[in-house]
Amino acid sequence: MIELDNVAYSYGGAELFSALNLQLAPGSFHFLTGPSGAGKTTLLKLCYGELIATGGQVRLFGQDSRSLDRDSVADTRRRIGVVHQDCQFLDHLSVAENIALPLTVAGQTTQAADLVDLLGWVGLTRQADQLPPQLSGGERQRAALARAVIMSPEVILADEPTGNVDWEMSQRLLALLVELNKMGKTVLIATHDISLIRAAKAQVSARVLRLKDRRLQLAGADL
Numbered sequence: 001m002i003e004l005d006n007v008a009y010s011y012g013g014a015e016l017f018s019a020l021n022l023q024l025a026p027g028s029f030h031f032l033t034g035p036s037g038a039g040k041t042t043l044l045k046l047c048y049g050e051l052i053a054t055g056g057q058v059r060l061f062g063q064d065s066r067s068l069d070r071d072s073v074a075d076t077r078r079r080i081g082v083v084h085q086d087c088q089f090l091d092h093l094s095v096a097e098n099i100a101l102p103l104t105v106a107g108q109t110t111q112a113a114d115l116v117d118l119l120g121w122v123g124l125t126r127q128a129d130q131l132p133p134q135l136s137g138g139e140r141q142r143a144a145l146a147r148a149v150i151m152s153p154e155v156i157l158a159d160e161p162t163g164n165v166d167w168e169m170s171q172r173l174l175a176l177l178v179e180l181n182k183m184g185k186t187v188l189i190a191t192h193d194i195s196l197i198r199a200a201k202a203q204v205s206a207r208v209l210r211l212k213d214r215r216l217q218l219a220g221a222d223l
């Protein structure tokens with residue numbers, strides 16, 4: 001689904017990583033960990049075509065990310081749901097409108113019943129008409145997850161989805177991501193939270209990758 005082959009990335013002259021290989025197979029569950037600044041967010045951006053590799057090749061659903069035309073970019077955006085690190089809501093729109101935004105942007109109408117179901121699934125039924133600044137950290141993260149899945153993507157890429165939430169809320173978010181994986185979705189979570197990874201490994205068969213010193217490696221079994 002998403003394949004990185006000998007990939008390098010540089011911001012300006014400084015190479016962040018190189019010779020990086022990754023395959024996200026359908027239905028797989030991956031964690032991406034590593035020190036702050038190692039390039040996890042950058043790697044996720046390469047995986048959804050927001051950035052183009054400065055070396056090697058990224059293939060998204062079999063297509064080289066460098067050669068995606070407008071339609072293919074739109075198709076890729078539909079097939080990959082992203083939970084951004086900073087959530088990125090439009091503060092003048094309600095929570096429900098923010099969640100439905102990918103559909104609105106794609107010119108599709110929101111099925112009210114689907115939106116109600118989705119709000120219920122993430123536990124935000126009561127908050128549907130509130131504005132994003134009125135939400136708690138955990139509610140924001142759940143709204144971001146709902147927005148990421150509203151287009152029924154095949155792949156979910158989540159960047160620190162449990163940042164700034166307590167343990168109980170991180171378990172709740174993890175349960176939603178595990179549920180999505182059990183429905184057949186491919187999941188990749190970038191996180192610093194080792195205890196989250198340990199909790200997940202009791203629930204799902206997950207590969208843990210560590211980005212460090214410009215290389216991507218399988219983490220040890222102790223994780």
Ligand SMILES: Nc1ncnc2c1ncn2[C@@H]1O[C@H](COP(=O)(O)OP(=O)(O)OP(=O)(O)O)[C@@H](O)[C@H]1O
Nearest residue numbers: 011012016034035036037038039040041042043192
């Ligand atoms: N647009 C940019 N221009 C220049 N440098 C950037 C840009 N975006 C990120 N960087 C740098 O690239 C490095 C990797 O950033 P990135 O956000 O990918 O790391 P990360 O592993 O996700 O970090 P964190 O865990 O702190 O979120 C950092 O040193 C960062 O300052």
